[in-house]
Amino acid sequence: MHAWEQIQKTIEYIEEHLDEELNIENLAKMAALSPFYYQRLFSRLVKKPVAEYVKLRRMAKAAGMLLQKDWRILDIALELGFSSHEHFTRTFKDTFGITPEGYRKNPQTLNHMTKPELLLHYTLIDEGVPLITNGIVLEINRRKVEEPICFIGAKQDVPIQHLGGLGTESGIDPLDGLWQSFHAQKQTLPGLSGNAEEVGVTFPSLEEGYFSYFAGARSKPGAAPDGFMNWELPAGEYIVCFFEAENFEALVMDAIYKAQQYIYNTWLANHKLQTDTFCAERYASHSPETANMEILLKLKK
Known part of the structure; x- marks a missing residue:
């Protein structure tokens, strides 16, 4: 298996488990690489460090969930692994330049981190x-x-x-x-x-x-x-x-x-x-x- 295929395997796993805690050591093991080399290769191929990529994909998922009015913002925060409404709001605003409440009230087209192929x-x-x-x-x-x-x-x-x-x-x-x-x-x-x-x-x-x-x-x-x-x-x-x-x-x-x-x-x-x-x-x-x-x-x- 090529190195890029090993990284893609972990990308697919991350996408399916965004609502769970993701551990670098486990992802590296899945790719049959050391944690150091896994993070280095991931950053080179994806153009983002692993932790930053996970955060940005969670924010992309959050943007979609916010358009579903039956989800409370606190529930979205907890679903995506955030410890509080405040932590989630700060991260969302840092990512998109708008609060979750502001986005829900006035939806706009948001550019987000795309899952690589x-x-x-x-x-x-x-x-x-x-x-x-x-x-x-x-x-x-x-x-x-x-x-x-x-x-x-x-x-x-x-x-x-x-x-x-x-x-x-x-x-x-x-x-x-x-x-x-x-x-x-x-x-x-x-x-x-x-x-x-x-x-x-x-x-x-x-x-x-x-x-x-x-x-x-x-x-x-x-x-x-x-x-x-x-x-x-x-x-x-x-x-x-x-x-x-x-x-x-x-x-x-x-x-x-x-x-x-x-x-x-x-x-x-x-x-x-x-x-x-x-x-x-x-x-x-x-x-x-x-x-x-x-x-x-x-x-x-």
Whole structure:
């Protein structure tokens, strides 16, 4: 068994026992490693120390439980192994920047630590061959876009650390407000195409230390009204990563991070391919029924 498989085995165990006390020595024994080497290898592969990872996964689980009104906050705290309501509240606020009470009263989209699938770092799939791993199906193909595709939407600049920390850092999603604002005004925008598929595009910002994110929908060519902008998906050859998950929440909170990590860090790197500086996320819509999407990366000539 490869070393990463040993670590993944303990990741699965942790996920199933978040409501129990987890002991480093027992996890290391499960991985057939010394406690020292287990912690060292875990940190290298997961990008977090074991104790911090466990805390962040507990907080991710807590966020979901808080949306179920039949759970008292004290009960959630005790269920996840916290000694008191105060300890739980402090940890939750330190993690997400909002108290459990505040989140329950005003739910917001929270970025959280994603459970890693280390298989995606070590498996190279052929084009057109689906890869099935825990919770997602992923497939990579090439596609030619013959003519530019027009979109209309809005842009926001976000500190670069939010891009690098996707899937590993926790906090209020800085892009949730952008999407909510766009959806509130979407039906008033002129020139939307019939299906009005949506796109989220990441590209370099003119402001140092930031990246730009465009949220929009497919449209006919034409000038954007005040407060909005046009963006075109250029013609050219693309690497397209199609993936699906169990539901929309899993798609945008977990699967997208895993797909991006796979295509950038494993697939493109091993094929020695270079792409343009933008990354387009293409959705049928942001409805709860949407369970699949595409990442499009334009190949450099």
